[in-house]
């Protein structure tokens with residue numbers, strides 16, 4: 001019993017089969033080792049239209065629900081979260097264009113995205129605005145028909161890759177409430193004045209995370225998404241909710257991959273004349289690992305289903321993100337132990353899952369912040 005309808009199960013199986021037959025774990029591993037974006041895979045997925053799965057039909061997409069998107073994120077992550085995020089990450093950012101874009105902005109950016117020609121990284125974080133994301137200090141000043149932007153963004157995944165158009169949160173006004181006075185701009189990564197530098201992070205090596213320096217970057221005022229001061233409303237609400245569902249589903253897929261790999265290894269590896277699976281201490285570890293993954297999956301499906309139905313689900317999304325990320329971290333660490341020395345090698349894949357697990361509890365809002373959000377929703381009213 002896995003709570004999926006026949007159609008949903010078929011969709012998830014289709015995605016997983018595609019990863020096995022059209023992509024393969026060796027390709028995903030190679031992109032990580034070479035710190036290279038999986039362009040070929042993105043193109044194949046885009047030819048199938050998977051990147052526009054949840055874009056409404058009125059905007060030229062497939063109009064599928066968030067649950068179907070979560071199943072895709074899960075299926076694509078079976079050999080690594082980073083790969084799934086590379087294929088699906090632009091989609092949750094593109095939804096901001098759907099929800100807030102003008103007809104001209106949709107024509108200029110959403111349409112090429114749907115044709116598979118551009119990707120859309122999100123740039124919220126800064127050196128002094130991590131968990132405190134609204135403490136944005138990169139500032140944009142209006143000069144005639146343009147804004148002039150100066151400052152520094154940090155950790156923008158995918159910004160240095162070709163054909164990237166960044167959605168960036170910047171300050172357009174100084175206000176007492178730091179959440180006010182923020183705006184979002186649409187900024188192609190080739191815009192003069194941008195200096196985008198890849199960072200050698202532990203995880204996300206394929207997408208590649210960057211720091212961005214902005215020196216008098218001139219942006220036409222027409223490239224502001226929404227109105228001046230709408231920035232936090234756009235990013236802090238629906239954007240982060242959809243992002244967290246997508247990444248929670250990716251963590252579940254990657255965590256399942258880690259358990260499957262560890263289980264297979266435990267059956268194959270012989271020590272003291274028997275498969276190491278026969279040692280009860282390891283069998284029980286594997287039992288705990290699968291139980292945790294199943295629990296993370298159910299929390300994620302609940303959040304995705306509530307979001308699909310348009311129900312308020314701030315707490316449920318935070319629970320899914322929290323538990324799925326910590327599950328990936330735990331099961332990949334245990335997977336490393338079960339695989340012994342072999343787990344340390346790139347071709348064992350487990351060290352890559354373990355690195356993604358370490359990133360999982362930080363990116364998209366740390367575990368501490370998810371717990372804070374959950375407990376905020378638990379106050380007696």
Ligand SMILES: Cc1cc2nc3c(=O)[nH]c(=O)nc-3n(C[C@H](O)[C@H](O)[C@H](O)COP(=O)(O)OP(=O)(O)OC[C@H]3O[C@@H](n4cnc5c(N)ncnc54)[C@H](O)[C@@H]3O)c2cc1C
Nearest residue numbers: 122123124125130131155156157204209363364365366368
């Ligand atoms: C590989 C990678 C990729 C990323 N990709 C992107 C991206 O594409 N776009 C983007 O905008 N950002 C991205 N990020 C940034 C990510 O969202 C931030 O790293 C994250 O929000 C935490 O911010 P920080 O690293 O500044 O940590 P800090 O906020 O400095 O936190 C440090 C520690 O303090 C704790 N802490 C902070 N505040 C509180 C509090 N109020 N209560 C309790 N504990 C607290 C944190 O939980 C953490 O343990 C990425 C980060 C990484 C590492």
